[in-house]
Amino acid sequence: MSRNDYVYSFMEIDKSSLPSVGGKGANLGELCRVPGIAVPAGFCVTTNAYRDFINSSNEFVGLLEALSMIDFEGIEELRTAGERMRAHLINLDIPKSIEQEIISAWQETGSQYAYAVRSSATAEDLPGASFAGQQDTFLNIDGEKNILDSVRKCWASLFTDRAIIYRQKNSFRHEQVLLAVVVQRMVFSEVSGIMFTADPVTGNRNTVAIDAGFGLGEALVSGIVSADLYQVKSGKLIKKQIARKETAVYARPEGGTNRVELPAGKQTAPALSDEQAIKLARVGKSIEAHFGSPQDIEWCLADNEIYIVQSRPITTLYPVPVTADDKLHFFMSLGHVQMMTEAMKPLGISVLRTLAPIGKSAPEAESDLLQEAGCRLYLDITRLLEYPQLSKRLPGLLVNVDELIGRAVQTFTEREDFQATVRPGQKLDPALIRKALPTVLAMLKTILYRDNYQVIDELNRFIAETVAENRRKLQAVSGVNAIAQIQEISTTLIPTFVLRVAQYMGPAIVSYKLIEHLSQRWLGDAVQLGSISKSPPGNVTTKMALVLGDVADEVRNFPGVIKYLNQAVDEKFWVDLKAVPGGEDVLPVFLKFFELYGMRGTGEIDITRPRWREVPTQLIPAILNHVYCVKPGQHRREFLAGKREAELAADKLLRRLGQKSLGFFKVKCMRRLVEVHRSLIGIREHPKYFIVQHLDMFKQIIMQEAGKLVAAGILEYPEEVFWLTLPEIKETIATQRIDRSLLTRRQEKYRHDNKLTPPRAMTSEGEIITAKPVADVPPGALPGSPVSAGIAEGRARVVLKLEEARMERGDILVAPFTDPAWTPLFTLASGLVTEVGGLMTHGAVVAREYGMPAVVGVENATLLIQDGQKIRVDGTRGFVEILE
Structure with a gap:
């Protein structure tokens, strides 16, 4: 049918079109190639026709330039400009050559039929775009003049208010998006609707969700009527929900459509039989x-025949981790556990998968138990759950x-589909139990009688020696051997350190839980618990915050340095600092801090994220906040005050127990638990401190090799x-070649995935498993997990990025998460609210050390709480109230 590339029939079209x-249009062409699928006949008026149509205007370019100059926030200006553009196009004559091809195609398809005329944008129905529905559709159109008018109206609808604003807001140039028009034979359906081949709510890829109503599908698509819901899984109808369908849209004999009120008896009648729903699901699959990929499909039913009028990818589903079999797997987000839910680049993912000590085919390989999905990592814990x-x-442990x-x-382990996979007699391998037994016995000794006061010093020495030894190994090699050495060291880090620290970390947590449990049992309350964790010795992250406070105290003496920090840039940070008055004086304390902690940063488990030594300006907000809001030496005094408060709380707890029956025994038990907890809880941050120092070393070596690849012209920049990935870096060094198209694809994927919200837990079917916190909350309050007791009221300071933090003393910090880099803000905050976390995650531990009420796991806290609102944080019961 194609002549001047103005018109193609559906049979001439595929995805390349x-x-x-x-x-x-492209999707309709592909649908026509699916065996057994009925697609109403039709044709597409191409973008070439649209381009030649607008080029026939002398005014169009000027109108487009005027439109592009308007900011997307200028709504009224955009509306006026859009009106001018639409009016101009609707009144513009279609060139005769285009008219002739459209009419010829219409006659060949059947001039005796009525048609649906729909817009089809070049950026529409794509995995990363949301242009669908922004342009117009015209139904039940017949006659030559009406077809042509509808095509012109579709072209003009590229400039509806909603389409213009969307493009402006998302930085799409208006000339970048072209418009084709689909002209498709009308189906006068008795029933129609939308079908998702994956559940759009839970994400389950095996569940087909069908919305159905009487009449034409326009009523459902536009949302003017409620729909019946059918869910089909594995060929079985698992859910049927019949709605009251008061109205329907039907075609009028003279053209166009009518909204009609349905008879009372039909309003609650099922739109589909069970058999029809199952057949539809089969067609959808x-x-x-x-x-x-999962599809969003528009369908209709006429004379018991299913017709498909559109299919597009579902763009809202979160990607599913890869599995090697068809079993039902359960994945939990590593990012939520590690307080870093942002997207990671391939190198960051590769390093963490190499660090994982289990699920590997070889020591240097990447773990199969950690899988990438949406540029995040998910841990497959299915094998653990198979043991009754x-x-x-495990759920009780993960709550921490x-x-x-x-x-x-x-929730997952209680479900029937999972229970069916559990073997009742499944027992742990005795060899594994024997292997774990020495650690368990060591933990018991630590709790019962071991002297623990030297543990932190011993761990610090072990970390320093191990880091120094591994640095020597890395400095002795280069090229492929350097990357191989990184792989070799990586695979030893977690086993080496976990075995050493587990015998102490376990007792630190267990003792805290026992103090709480026994206080409740023997005294009826645990009011001293909140103070007992304050200012424990040896926490490397708390120490880091104190040293940064020392830096701020030095800076406050030099106005020239303060002025400089407000305008400093990373590239010349040290050079320019020396040049300002007082710069030479503060330089030693700055250098000391960066020598100790320059390897840290936000999102530090991701090797590709910048370290403080690379972007020192990241620390400026924390330093200046301290200068402006904290008195000299106050951070040190408050730490000592917290220590005294903890000692007083412990003394009070022991005195109260001494007054009870068997008081001597209870006092002895509790004194030992408090000693164990306070002497060991400081090592909570040591494992990450140990890993992060190695990640920084690895990064320095990798960037050295990247620099060589840049010099050789292989990479454009380091x-x-x-x-x-690590294996790919080795190959690139060895071959001195790189697949640049691979880099482009990965960059595009990262940009897309970075916008996604990662779920905490999901199955291999793509189903997102959710559960609500157990907190009993007042009406309107936001529930979460109580992790640091007390109540705080104050101004919410919503901080999404540490480098943008602007806090004053007494503010309540509201953040997606906190990691060690956020600790300096804790000296200013009176309370903490995060979207992720548990009892033993960073924010919770440090909040208890500072005696700050904290609630974590508050879903969408940074969206629901507005910056500057007055809120109340109840860290005892676990909720947040918005007071104004």
Whole structure:
């Protein structure tokens, strides 16, 4: 049918035709190639026709330039400009050559039929765009003049208010998006609707969700009527929810459509039979198989025949981790556990998968138990859950890390589909138990009688010696051997340190829980618990915050340095600092801090994220906040005051116990638990401190090798190495070649995935498992996990990025998460609210050390709480109230 590339029939179109026929048109062409699928006949008016149509205007370019100059926040200006543009196009004559091809195609398809005329933008129905629905559709159109008018109206609808604003807001140039028009034979359906081949709510890829109503599908798509809901899984109808369908849209004999009120008896009648719903789901899955991804499908039913009028990818589903079998797997987010939920580049993911000590085919390999999905890492814990004793206890343990993850695991293990996979007699391998027994016995000794006061000093020495030894190993090699050495060292880090620290970390947590439990049992309350964790010795992160406070105290003496810090840039930070009055004086304390902690930063488990030594300006807000809001030496005095308060709380607790029956025994037990907890809880941050020092070393070596690749012309800039895995870096060094298209694809994927919200827990079917916190909250309050007791009221300071933090003393810090880099803000905050976390995660531990009420795991806290609002944080019961 094609003549001047103005018109193509559906049979001439496939996915490669997208630039000419837009997303909707390309998908219709592909649908026509799916065996057994009925697609109403039609044709596409191409983007070439649109381009030649607008080029026939002398005014269009000027109108477009005027439109592009308006900021997207200038709503009224945009509306006026859009009106002018639409009016101009609707009144512009279609060139005769285009008219002739449209009419010829219409006659060949059947001039006796009525048609649906729909817009099809080149950026529509794509995985990363949301242009669908922004342009207009015209139904039940017949006659030559009406077809042509509808095509012109579709072209003009590229400049509807909603389309203009969307493009402006998302930085799409208006000339970048072209418009094709789909002209498709009308189906006068008795029933129609929308079908998702994956559940759009839970994400389950095996569940087909169908919305159905009487009449034409326009009523459902536009949201003017409620729909019946059918869910089909594995060929079985698992849910049927019949809505009251008061109205429907039907075609009028003279053209166009009418909204009609349905008879009372039909309003609650099912739109589909069970058999029809199952058949529809089968059709949907065959379409999904053809496109290779879950689909959002528009369908209609006429004379018991299913017609498909549109299919597009579902863009809102979170990607599913890869599995090697068809079993049901359970994945938990490593990012939520590690307080870093942002997207990671391939190198960051590769290093963490190499660090994992289990699930590997070889020591230097990447773990199969850690899988990438949406540029985040998910841990497959299915094998653990297959053991009945572990599946019972694991949720309780995970609550300490993130309550909502723990409760999601609990929800999953109670489900019938999971229970069917559990073997009742499944027991742990005796060899594994024997291997773990020495650690368990060491933990018991630590709790019962071991002298623990030297533990932190011993761990610090071990860390320093191990880091120095591994640095020597790395400095002795280069090229492929350097990357191989990184792989070799990586695989030893966690086993080496975990075995050493587990015998202390376990007792630190268990003793805290026992203090709480026994206080409740023997005294009826645990009011001293909140103070007992304050200012313990040896926490490397708390020490870091104190040293940074010392830096701020030195800076406050030099106005020239303060002025400089307000305008400093990373590239010349040290040179320019020396040049300002007082710069030479503060330089030693700055250098001391960066020598000790320059390897740290936000999101520090990701090797590709900048370290403080690379971007020193990241620390400026924390330093200046301290200068402006904290008195000289106050941070040190408050730490000592916290220590005294903890000692007084412990003394009071012991005195109260001494007055009870068997008081001597109870006092002895509790004194030992308090000693164990306070002497060991400081090592909570040591494992990450140990790992992060190595990640910084690895990064320095990798960047050295990247610099060589840049010099050889293989990479364009050193940071391009972040788009490669460790094995790929070795190959690139060895071959001196790189696949640049691979880098481009990964960069595009990262940009797309970075916008996604990662779920805490999901299955291999793509189902997102959610659970609500158990907190009993007042009406309107936001529930979370109580991790540091007390109540705080104050101004909410919503901080999304540490480097943008602007806090005053007494503010309540509201953040997506906190990691060690955020600790300096804790000296100013009176309370803490985070979206992720649990009892033993960073924010919770440090909040208790500072005696700050804290609630973590508050979903969407940074969206629901506005910066500057007055809020109340109840860290005892676990909720946040918005007071104004």
